[in-house]
Amino acid sequence: MILIREMRPNDLPAIARVNIETFRTTHRGIVSDAFMETLSYEKAEQRFQLMLANKEKLSATFVAEDSSFLVGYAMGGLAREKVQTFDGELYGIYVLPAYHHRGIGRQLVSAVSKRLIEQGAHSMFVVAFSNNGAARQFYEALRGQQIHERTAEIGGANVEEVIYGWSSLDSLLHDSRL
Numbered sequence: 001m002i003l004i005r006e007m008r009p010n011d012l013p014a015i016a017r018v019n020i021e022t023f024r025t026t027h028r029g030i031v032s033d034a035f036m037e038t039l040s041y042e043k044a045e046q047r048f049q050l051m052l053a054n055k056e057k058l059s060a061t062f063v064a065e066d067s068s069f070l071v072g073y074a075m076g077g078l079a080r081e082k083v084q085t086f087d088g089e090l091y092g093i094y095v096l097p098a099y100h101h102r103g104i105g106r107q108l109v110s111a112v113s114k115r116l117i118e119q120g121a122h123s124m125f126v127v128a129f130s131n132n133g134a135a136r137q138f139y140e141a142l143r144g145q146q147i148h149e150r151t152a153e154i155g156g157a158n159v160e161e162v163i164y165g166w167s168s169l170d171s172l173l174h175d176s177r178l
């Protein structure tokens, strides 16, 4: 039985575990091997600690648990960069590979969207790697519109990114089987 609940500060080690294990499995070949080697549980935990401390920007943080074992998380909040008129952003969503295709991603996006609406946001965007086919199909299944593509530099190598947007969080909740 999967439980979706608010993220708590003592979840950080488990969130770092989910982030690193999922990133290593699903992003191999998308980012450079050199970048993969720089990943560490400690650094990931510190990064999430900083994000959680930045409460003004980060307002919607949820985890998915299977019998108290953390298997996924999603973080959202105010848009961190200007993308058209989108006011909310999905900063990250990660589900352990063994738990994919069970509707957990959908439930996490639903929780984040509802919280963003409660906090006055109307819309949301997310940045994905262009080569991340699973994430793209996930956002497209949720009726995200492709906004634009760009090139970013990660670990000294160029990586193509794509931005998906939902101009109405209400429509996202009601039209995407969330």
Ligand SMILES: CC(C)(COP(=O)(O)OP(=O)(O)OC[C@H]1O[C@@H](n2cnc3c(N)ncnc32)[C@H](O)[C@@H]1OP(=O)(O)O)[C@@H](O)C(=O)NCCC(=O)NCCS
Pocket: 022, 023, 026, 092, 093, 094, 095, 096, 099, 100, 101, 102, 103, 104, 105, 106, 107, 126, 127, 128, 129, 132, 133, 134, 135, 137, 138, 139, 141, 142
């Ligand atoms: C993207 C991700 C969060 C999706 O999580 P999930 O729990 O597997 O997604 P769901 O089961 O809720 O899927 C919802 C819908 O998205 C689509 N979808 C999800 N994964 C898909 C895939 N690999 N291929 C095709 N469609 C997919 C399906 O239409 C699915 O609906 P269905 O199961 O009724 O067919 C998960 O694959 C993940 O953690 N990936 C690695 C981390 C990552 O890339 N995060 C995004 C960074 S931008």
